[in-house]
Structure formats: C-alpha cells, structure tokens
Amino acid sequence: MTARAACVLCPNPSPMTLDGTNTWVVAEPGSTEAVVIDPGPLDEGHLARVVSEVEQADRRVVLTLLTHGHLDHAESAERFHELTGAPVRAFGRGHDDVAPGEVIRVGGLEIVAVATPGHTSDSYSYLLPAETALLTGDTILGRGTTVVAWPDGHLESYLESLHRIEAMTRTGDVARILPGHGPYVADAAAAATYYLAHRAERLNQVRAALAAGDRTAREVVERVYADVPRNVWGAAEMSVQAQLEYLRRQPS
Numbered sequence: 001m002t003a004r005a006a007c008v009l010c011p012n013p014s015p016m017t018l019d020g021t022n023t024w025v026v027a028e029p030g031s032t033e034a035v036v037i038d039p040g041p042l043d044e045g046h047l048a049r050v051v052s053e054v055e056q057a058d059r060r061v062v063l064t065l066l067t068h069g070h071l072d073h074a075e076s077a078e079r080f081h082e083l084t085g086a087p088v089r090a091f092g093r094g095h096d097d098v099a100p101g102e103v104i105r106v107g108g109l110e111i112v113a114v115a116t117p118g119h120t121s122d123s124y125s126y127l128l129p130a131e132t133a134l135l136t137g138d139t140i141l142g143r144g145t146t147v148v149a150w151p152d153g154h155l156e157s158y159l160e161s162l163h164r165i166e167a168m169t170r171t172g173d174v175a176r177i178l179p180g181h182g183p184y185v186a187d188a189a190a191a192a193t194y195y196l197a198h199r200a201e202r203l204n205q206v207r208a209a210l211a212a213g214d215r216t217a218r219e220v221v222e223r224v225y226a227d228v229p230r231n232v233w234g235a236a237e238m239s240v241q242a243q244l245e246y247l248r249r250q251p252s
C-alpha cells in the first residue's frame, strides 16, 4: 500500500465493517521487525495469513497495536500474542497503555500514538511520520462515515479528534489515511473536512427533528436516517443518542 504499510483484509464483510477489517502490517524497509495494527476478529485463517505475510518478507512480529477494543479489531489480540509472542499495546487496558503523543520505535520505524477518542473512548490513531500516513481505525473510514458508539463513544470528543486530524493535515503531518475499514484515503484533508461537514449536517438535521416534535432516538433515526439502509439503523440510533446528549450539553 505504501513503502512501510501493507494491508491484509479480513473476510468479515458486513454493513458495519464494509469490505472487512483492515489488518495493517507496518515495517521500515530492510528491517526484520514488523508491527501489526488490529489483528481483527478471532479468525484463525486470517491470523495465519497475517503471520505468513510478515514471514514472507523475512520479518517477525515484535509488537501488536490496537486502534480500539471493538471485537472486529481486537478480539484476536490474545490469540495473536500466542501465535507471535509479541506484546499487545492499546489504550485503556490498564497495563502498558499507549500514551498521547508517545513515540514508538521498532526496527528503525517511528510510530506516533495519537489519541482520537469519540468513536469509542479508547480510540487511538497511529501516525507513520515517514509516510505522512495516519492509521485511523474506525475514527475515519475509507468509505462513508462512522458511528459514535454511544454511550462509550462521545460526540464532543469525536469532533475534537476530527479537528485534531484536520489540523495535522494542515501542518503537513498527515497527507493520507490508512483506515480500519474500506479503501486507502489519498486525500486526508478532504476526508477530515468531509467528516466534520457531515457531523455538522447531521446535528442540524437532529435539531430540526427535535423542533418538529421528535422525542425518542428512534423517531429521530426514522426521520434523519431515512436515506441509510435499515440494517444500520441500530448503529444510527447510537449516533443519534450521542447527538442528543451533545445537544443537551450545549449552552442554549
């Protein structure tokens, strides 16, 4: 995908996971050490393919990072540790947590941990400065938009995270996005701007739905999310709950 990042697609497609979970293998060219980001759900065939991809490049996995704890990204973490012996790091696990701005160095590759809560409270993105590429997990997807997984997810922090990513595109630190689902994003700035505009638009629609008399999250979903397939209405309802909470907290 880039000189330092390769994607192994897990065969778990669904309305929520798009084509499936992207497991990212990152390594410095010429190095024998690799980092795996999001080994994915507990799918032995997929894990074997990830290990094989690393071994075929004459490397071994020395570290696994998680973007967040959702099962489609993290369920296999313990099993992947058994397979590789490599430690697993993430935020919010209570041991060896990654920290905001922490620089992780593996075999000459630099990875910067960027706190991007909102989709979930434990969401982190990982920056590859040498590629100006940000691995965003579910914070920004390769296609469509993501869900704020209320009550753990939080719209205010999600908007702050999008602003943080947008700021990194303005300073030139981030040019492209390697998402947790969907295709590679060549224009990170456009994606961040689109996500912020989409959130603002949805908030306006929710405000209008409340003004029109909707009271429950379900009523708001039926009005505001009429354009999205019904099989993601459950997820939309979580996002609406997050938006209702956000609006309640805004000074009127």
Ligand SMILES: [Zn+2]
Binding pocket: 068, 070, 119, 138
């Ligand atoms: Zn997720």
